[in-house]
Amino acid sequence: MSRKNGFVGRRNFLRHCVAGVGGFAIGNIILWNTKQAVALPATVANASSATPIPVYPDAALERLLNGNQRFVHQKRKYPDQTLERLQLVAKGQYPFASILGCADSRVPAEIIFDQGLGDLFVVRVAGNVASDMVIGSLEYATAILGSQLIVVLGHRKCGAVAEALQEEAVPGRIGFVVEGIKPAVERVKLRTGDIKENAVVGNIQYQAEKLQESSTILAKLIRQGKLKIVGACYDIDTGKVSVVA
Numbered sequence: 642m643s644r645k646n647g648f649v650g651r652r653n654f655l656r657h658c659v660a661g662v663g664g665f666a667i668g669n670i671i672l673w674n675t676k677q678a679v680a681l682p683a684t685v686a687n688a689s690s691a692t693p694i695p696v697y698p699d700a701a702l703e704r705l706l707n708g709n710q711r712f713v714h715q716k717r718k719y720p721d722q723t724l725e726r727l728q729l730v731a732k733g734q735y736p737f738a739s740i741l742g743c744a745d746s747r748v749p750a751e752i753i754f755d756q757g758l759g760d761l762f763v764v765r766v767a768g769n770v771a772s773d774m775v776i777g778s779l780e781y782a783t784a785i786l787g788s789q790l791i792v793v794l795g796h797r798k799c800g801a802v803a804e805a806l807q808e809e810a811v812p813g814r815i816g817f818v819v820e821g822i823k824p825a826v827e828r829v830k831l832r833t834g835d836i837k838e839n840a841v842v843g844n845i846q847y848q849a850e851k852l853q854e855s856s857t858i859l860a861k862l863i864r865q866g867k868l869k870i871v872g873a874c875y876d877i878d879t880g881k882v883s884v885v886a
Contacts, residue, residue: 693787696737698869701790702884705738708755709882721757730759738762739782741848742794743769743801747877750794754882762788768801768844769793770821771851780858789868791852791859794882795845796875802826802840822847845872845885 696704711717739762740750750756750763762782764775771793782788795802804811805822822840825847829839849872853860862868872885 693735695787695789698790698871701738701788702792702869702871705754705756705790705792706882706884709753709880711755712753713880717755719757720755721760726758734759734762734786736760736762736782736786736788738790738792739779739788740764740792740794741766741769741771741775741779741852743767743796743799745796745799745877748794748796748875753875753880762786767815767818768799768805768822769795769848770801770818771848771855772817772821773855776852776856776859779852780856783862783868784858789862791868791870793845793849793852793870793872794875795841795848795872795885796877797838797841798877799841799844802844803837805844806836806840842872842874842885845874848872 708720737760742748742750742763742765744765744767750761750765754761762779764778764782766772766775779791783791801818802822802825804815805819805826810816811819822844825844826840828847829836829843832839832843849870852870853863859868859870863870873882874885875882
């Protein structure tokens with residue numbers, strides 16, 4: 642089995658999906674890769690002349706938090722944003738961390754963590770909900786691209802979480818987002834303190850758990866010590882990111 646930095650290669654990843662993951666892999670991942678079958682292998686093969694050194698989970702988290710401190714104190718370095726960096730990552734990507742974040746316009750991951758091109762694999766959806774499509778994207782980021790850290794990034798004053806606290810039905814497809822958060826809301830209703838704050842943190846924890854429980858690929862990487870999933874909360878008033886226990 643071919644491997645890249647200890648991770649399965651693209652073809653073996655797809656073969657594993659067909660054999661063990663089930664309908665989601667067949668229906669979505671294989672169909673997607675059929676369309677990308679020409680472009681993607683060339684991109685991966687031409688990555689860079691030197692094999693990139695893996696960034697281990699704890700080091701990746703420290704790098705993110707250090708970047709956030711620079712952002713908070715307005716001492717940003719704007720790393721990896723040069724023309725040379727642009728040309729390098731055009732050949733292939735090796736993001737050192739993956740982010741499952743809320744689509745809220747006030748929470749752009751690369752800015753609040755002071756990172757640049759090719760540093761982060763970011764999946765954003767309202768309420769940072771771990772849907773099937775989101776999970777598939779993060780499986781790709783970890784099993785194929787070699788990212789060893791996933792941060793589930795929620796934020797204070799999240800509108801999607803606030804909707805999930807309401808009893809009224811919501812219109813259109815917004816309901817799919819709300820339904821993905823409601824299990825987290827139910828778990829925190831009896832806790833003391835501010836219900837909205839509790840719900841935001843509870844949703845971060847719930848979605849982080851769902852990633853591991855719903856994906857055999859992510860769970861296996863965790864068991865092998867090649868992946869860590871961490872919850873974090875962004876304060877939109879101060880810009881600070883705090884790790885959620």
